[in-house]
Amino acid sequence: MRLLWLSVAVVFLPFLLGAQPAKQLPLPQLQQAFIDQRFGMFIHFNIPTFMSDDWADPDASPTLFNPTRLDCTQWAKAAKSARMAYGALTTKHHSGFCIWDTKTTPYNVMNSPLKRDVVREYTDAFRANGLNVMLYYSILDTHHKLRPGFITKQHIAMVKAQLTELLTNYGPISALIIDGWDAPWSRISYDDIPFEEIYRHIKSIQPNCLVMDLNAAKYPAEALFYTDIKSYEQGAGQHISKETNKLPALSCLPINDAWFWKSSFPTRPVKDPIVLVRDNLVPFNRAYCTFLLNVAPNREGLIDDNALTALKQIGEVWKPDAEQPKLPPFDAPIISHNLAKHQPANATWSDDMWIMDFGNDDNFRTAWKSNPSVKKPMYEVVLSDKPGIETSFNLITILEPAATITGYRLEYLSGKTWKPIPMTSEANPGRANPGRAKVHRFSMVKGSRVRVLIDSFTAPAAIAELGVYKETGR
Incomplete structure (x- = not known):
């Protein structure tokens, strides 16, 4: 019809x-x-x-x-x-x-x-x-x-x-x-x-x-x-x-x-x-x-x-409670296109088959896993590999299979210089999110790469999905 x-x-x-x-x-x-x-x-x-x-x-x-x-x-x-x-x-x-x-x-x-x-x-x-x-x-x-x-x-x-x-x-x-x-x-x-x-x-x-x-x-x-x-x-x-x-x-x-x-x-x-x-x-x-x-x-x-x-x-x-519980603080919904999805990725030495490609494959049942011998793991996504071409973004998410990463830093490559990204979240103002879903919003920046520098962890670090987004309207 x-x-x-x-x-x-x-x-x-x-x-x-x-x-x-x-x-x-x-x-x-x-x-x-x-x-x-x-x-x-x-x-x-x-x-x-x-x-x-x-x-x-x-x-x-x-x-x-x-x-x-x-x-x-x-x-x-x-x-x-x-x-x-x-x-x-x-x-x-x-x-x-x-x-x-x-x-x-x-x-x-x-x-x-x-x-x-x-x-x-x-x-x-x-x-x-x-x-x-x-x-x-x-x-x-x-x-x-x-x-x-x-x-x-x-x-x-x-x-x-x-x-x-x-x-x-x-x-x-x-x-x-x-x-x-x-x-x-x-x-x-x-x-x-x-x-x-x-x-x-x-x-x-x-x-x-x-x-x-x-x-x-x-x-x-x-x-x-x-x-x-x-x-x-x-x-x-x-x-x-x-x-x-x-x-x-x-x-x-x-x-x-x-x-x-x-x-x-x-x-x-x-x-x-x-x-x-x-x-x-x-x-x-x-x-x-x-x-x-x-x-x-x-x-x-x-x-x-x-x-x-x-x-x-x-x-x-049904005898409903007098009041519903009040929601605790949480991050606003993520609604934008994930710029990191299926992009080229780099990382320090991986554990067995769990190489860097599993960290941004849009599959939350797979993950990049760091080799247990690596003391300072790093995970990186390439947003653009063309000289002079940079991408605007203002939101990064890190999703772990389990909450094992306790200390980390975010950086982006601007020109030839790696610059830090503020480590705050809406659910945890003023500090990084300690849970397995880490959401970071910040003022718009432009860069060709994003990386996570992992300083401490309770078990070998793993990232199920790293997301990079350009949110409009804020």
Whole structure:
């Protein structure tokens, strides 16, 4: 089916109409407000609802989408019965079907038998019942061939245009939960669809909308990489540490055994409400984490009776703490392109096969490891090997497999001179970060190389990833 590409005018529609962005609140305040909500309803409802697989046929006809008794108010009241504070609806899943009145593609709900804007009905119903509104959106889009090997500038324009519609036409959106980005199964990198560009586009329309990448659990749990909220999908084997987490987080799980509705759902037991409260909701909340429980509406557009009963029981047995814990200091999210990724690297003698190339390969399960005999290890990334060509940057991250480096210095090569970089961090003002995720922001400098000089360690030094970034907007 042909995609209707939009003009630049549509991408910037809110500005052309004279809409003014809301006053931007400090990000830590928004993150605290998010975890203060404690509990929400994930709503997987899209064209896969009408098929047997969670990943729908990308060429499935819009005529399949035909919920004959769609009632978003029922969803909202069910959420309230469980004492939930918000909802998050799948506006577009991986097969690209849009359940709002989009002008970007004919592959949408207005060309289905329903011919009603589901996003509109959902946002209206949840707000009418005192619930906050969040939206899920998939970057991966198999219908429109937004997948590895096919991505074009027009795809990026489509993403921007669709997000513009969602953030312009449906009132305040507390958060966008984005899926299909930088995941091993999607293989769409933060460079293919540029993360910082999309992130800033979202914030330009709704500055208080949190941007949450559902796949950011790939990155170490000690820092926020490419997300405002750390997300953990339990079904994908991503589990938050209830004992050590210090970041604003979300953990999601379906109440059934799949995300989208299946014909077996009405008769198969849902997850035990008491267990969900005891093992998820209560301990997550105490670890700066909200719990997002998926409840999938059926093909009529209603939540099944067994799920309704379970939600009501959750509301009856859950006794939330009087207050949520206050987040400790932590570094701001890293959203920019990693200039060091896959660049040439040098280092002192390595341990066995773990040579310098493993220290900037964008794989956190590998690492450069220093040979135990080296007393003063060094790791270096070459940003440019052309004479006179230097790169601007103002952020460096060092991610260790385990926190063993206790003393280190950062330097950059400017011309023929190595110059020091200040050793401070937001989470630990005035000193280097002692944890395994070391984040350093500083005034912009220009150089051709960056190196880490390691002075002390409790075990042979190792670096899983060295990152170098040029952050804009600060």
